[in-house]
Amino acid sequence: MKLFLLLGLVAVALCEPITFVGDKVLQLKPINDEHVTIIRELGEKIKLDFWKPRSADLVSIDMTVDIHVPAAQLAMVSTILQQSDMEVKVMIDNLQEAVKGQMDNRSPTKGHDYTKYNSWATINDWAISISSANPDLISRQSIGNTYEGRTMHLLKIGKNTGSNKPAVFMDCGFHAREWITHAFCQWFVNEAVSTYGSDPDMTNLLDRMDFFVLPVFNIDGYEYTWNRDRMWRKTRSKNSGSSCIGTDPNRNFNAGWCTVGASSNPCSDTYCGSSPESEIESKNLANFIRTNKSVIKAYLTVHSYSQLLLFPYSYKYDLAAHHSELMSVSQGAIAALRSLYGTKYTSGPGAATIYPAAGGSDDWAYDLGVKYSYTFELRDEGRYGFLLPESQIKPTCEETMLAVKYIANHVLNNL
Ligand code: ARG
Ligand code: ZN
Numbered sequence: 001m002k003l004f005l006l007l008g009l010v011a012v013a014l015c016e017p018i019t020f021v022g023d024k025v026l027q028l029k030p031i032n033d034e035h036v037t038i039i040r041e042l043g044e045k046i047k048l049d050f051w052k053p054r055s056a057d058l059v060s061i062d063m064t065v066d067i068h069v070p071a072a073q074l075a076m077v078s079t080i081l082q083q084s085d086m087e088v089k090v091m092i093d094n095l096q097e098a099v100k101g102q103m104d105n106r107s108p109t110k111g112h113d114y115t116k117y118n119s120w121a122t123i124n125d126w127a128i129s130i131s132s133a134n135p136d137l138i139s140r141q142s143i144g145n146t147y148e149g150r151t152m153h154l155l156k157i158g159k160n161t162g163s164n165k166p167a168v169f170m171d172c173g174f175h176a177r178e179w180i181t182h183a184f185c186q187w188f189v190n191e192a193v194s195t196y197g198s199d200p201d202m203t204n205l206l207d208r209m210d211f212f213v214l215p216v217f218n219i220d221g222y223e224y225t226w227n228r229d230r231m232w233r234k235t236r237s238k239n240s241g242s243s244c245i246g247t248d249p250n251r252n253f254n255a256g257w258c259t260v261g262a263s264s265n266p267c268s269d270t271y272c273g274s275s276p277e278s279e280i281e282s283k284n285l286a287n288f289i290r291t292n293k294s295v296i297k298a299y300l301t302v303h304s305y306s307q308l309l310l311f312p313y314s315y316k317y318d319l320a321a322h323h324s325e326l327m328s329v330s331q332g333a334i335a336a337l338r339s340l341y342g343t344k345y346t347s348g349p350g351a352a353t354i355y356p357a358a359g360g361s362d363d364w365a366y367d368l369g370v371k372y373s374y375t376f377e378l379r380d381e382g383r384y385g386f387l388l389p390e391s392q393i394k395p396t397c398e399e400t401m402l403a404v405k406y407i408a409n410h411v412l413n414n415l
Contacts, residue, residue, distance in 0.1 A: 018229045020095035022071030025051065027064055027382055029087040038084050039065055046073050049231055051385050052306060054248075055270050058261060058355040066091060066382050068231065091382055098387045099230050102179075105390035114187055115393050117179050120150070120223050123186065123215055127153055134193045136160060137206065144284035147237040148220040152284055157192050158210035166415055168408050169289060169370075170300040171214040174249050174361070176221030176232045177386045178304040180378050180396055185215035185302065187397035188404065205408050212288075212296070217281055218249055231386070235279050239266035247273035250303075251357065252282045253364035256315030261357030272359050282361075289365060298372035298411045299365035300404065305385055306354070307345045308377040309334050309403065312366040314350030315358035322371055323349070329410050330374065333403040340399045343379065350375065372411055376400065 030036045036059055042048060043056025049068035050056060059065055069077050081088050092098045105116050112118055112126040131140040139156045146152060158165060172185035192211065195202040205211075216222055220236035234246030244267035251262035254276035258264055262272040277283040289296055311326040313319075320326060330347035337345055346353065350360070366373040379388055379396045388396070 017227065020068075020070075020099060020230070022074070023068060023095035024071075024074060024090055025066055025068050025092035025095060025098075025385060026077075026081075027066050027089040027091045028081070029064060029089075030059065030061055031086070032061065035084060035086045036061055038080065038086065039067075042067075042077060042080060046077070048073070048077075050269070052382060053355050054357070055261075055263065055268065058357070060355075064382065066385060068095065091385070092387070095387075098384065102384070102387040102389050105393070114183070114190060114397075116390050117183060117393075118186070119226050120216065120219055123182065124153075126186065127155060127215060130189060130193065131155060137193050137196060138189070143214070143288045144280065146218075146220045147235060147280050148223075150219045150223075152214065152217070152219065152281065154288065155189055155213045155215070156210055157189060157206065157213060159196075159207045161207075164295055165208060165210050166297045166411065167210040167212055167292070167295045168298040168300065168411060169212045169214075169292075169296050169365075170302065170404070171217045171285065171361075172302045173214075173216040173218055173222055174301060175303060176218050176225045176234070177230060178378075179225070179386065180304045180388045180393065181302040181376075182216055182222065183393045184378065184397050184400055185213055187393075188401065189213055189215070191397075191401055201405060201409070205405065205412065209297075209408065209412055210295070211408075212292075214285070217285065219281075221246070233269050234271065235281060237279060239271075239274070242266040244271075247271050247279050248359075249279055249282050250301075250361060251359035252277060252279050253286065253359050253361045255360060255363035255367055256358035259358045260315060261355055262359050270357070276359070285361070286364070289368065289370070293369060296370055297415070298374070298407060299362065299370045300374050300376065300407070301361050302376045302378065302400075304378040305380055305382070305388065306377040307343065307379060307381055308353065308375075309345055309347040310350040310353055310362070310375040310377070311347075312349060312363045312373055314356060314360050315363050317351050317356065319349065320366060326372070326374075329372065329407060332410070333374075333406040336402040336406040337399045340402060341395050343395075343399055345403075372407060374407065376403070 258272035334345035
C-alpha cells in the first residue's frame with residue numbers, strides 16, 4: 001500500500017509542471033570586489049538560477065545581476081545580502097504570478113497566433129500550413145532530428161528564381177526559456193510573405209536573396225518549458241556519469257570550445273557538452289551551414305534578453321578582422337530598431353560588451369567564413385526578463401524586423 005502511494009507521488013512529481021510560488025527575481029548592483037565575492041559565493045552555496053549574466057563566475061563590478069531565488073532560499077539570501085551594503089531591487093516579486101502574467105494576450109481562441117506564445121505542436125502545424133499556402137516563396141526542409149526525435153524543419157523564404165541566391169541564415173530558440181525569440185522567427189516569416197509585392201524593400205530582398213529560418217532550434221527544451229519547467233535553458237540530452245540533463249547549445253560549438261565562460265560540469269546551465277557539437281541539434285545546424293557555406297552570407301541567432309546586438313568575438317578579446325564594418329552595421333541596425341518605439345540597444349563584440357563565453361554559434365559561423373555574424377538579445381532589460389508579456393510580442397517583433405532588414409540590405413549591397 002505504502003509503495004503504491006510512493007509511486008503515485010513520484011508520478012505526480014514527474015508529470016506536473018514545477019511552480020514558482022513565492023520565488024523572486026532580484027537585481028543586484030555589485031560596486032566593489034566584496035559584492036562580487038558575495039554573489040559568487042551565493043551562486044556556489046545555493047542552486048541559484050542566474051538570469052543575467054548566465055552564471056556566477058561571469059559576475060563583475062558595475063554589472064547589473066539578475067538572480068532567481070527560490071522561495072525556500074529567500075530568507076538566507078536576504079540575510080546575506082542585508083549584511084552587505086549592496087543595492088538590491090526586487091524585479092519580480094512572485095515568479096509564479098509572472099509566469100501566469102506573460103500570457104496577458106489570452107483569449108478563448110485556440111490555435112496559432114502571432115501575438116501569443118505558441119506551443120511546439122502549434123508552431124509545427126503553422127510551419128506546414130504557411131509553407132503550403134506560399135509555395136512560390138517558402139519551401140520546408142529537414143536538417144535532422146533532435147535528441148528526443150523531433151524533426152528540425154528549416155523554412156527557406158525567397159522568390160524561386162531557379163538559380164543560387166545569396167542567403168541569410170537565422171535561428172531562434174537556442175535557449176528554451178527565451179520564448180520571445182521563437183515568436184520573432186514566426187513573425188519574420190509571416191511579415192516576409194505578407195509584405196512581398198507591396199513593400200518594395202522586402203520585395204527586393206526576397207527577389208535577390210533567400211532567408212533560411214529555423215524557428216525553433218532547441219525543440220526538446222522548448223517542449224520542456226511548456227510542460228515542466230518554464231525556466232529550462234539547455235537541451236534535454238543525457239550526460240554520461242551524471243544525473244543532470246542537458247548541454248548549453250550556445251557553448252557547444254567549435255570556437256575556443258569550453259575555454260572561458262562555460263562549464264565542464266553537466267549540472268551547470270552553461271555546460272559546454274562532452275565535445276564540440278556533442279549535441280545533435282548543434283551538429284545538424286553546423287552541418288547545414290557547412291554544406292551551404294558558399295551561399296550563406298549572414299548568420300543571425302536570436303536570444304533574449306538584454307537588448308543587445310553582439311558580434312564576434314566572444315571566446316576572445318581580439319577584434320574580428322571585419323570589426324569596423326560589423327560595428328557600423330550593428331549601429332545602423334540598432335538605430336533602425338530604435339526609430340520605431342525608442343527601444344535602446346547596445347552593440348559591440350560579445351566578450352567586451354557582456355562577457356567572454358566560448359563555444360557560441362556566432363563565433364563559430366564567423367570563423368567558418370560567414371562574415372556578418374550577429375547575436376540578438378531581444379527585449380527587455382530585466383523588468384520581465386524571460387517572462388516578457390505577450391502584449392510586447394508585436395512591438396518587439398516590429399522593431400526587430402527593422403534591424404534584420406537593415407542587416408540584410410547591407411549584405412545585399414556589399415556582396
Ligand atoms: N546570452 C548569450 C549567451 O550567453 C550571448 C551569446 C553571445 N555570443 C557568444 N558566443 N557568447 O549564450
Ligand atoms: Zn540565449
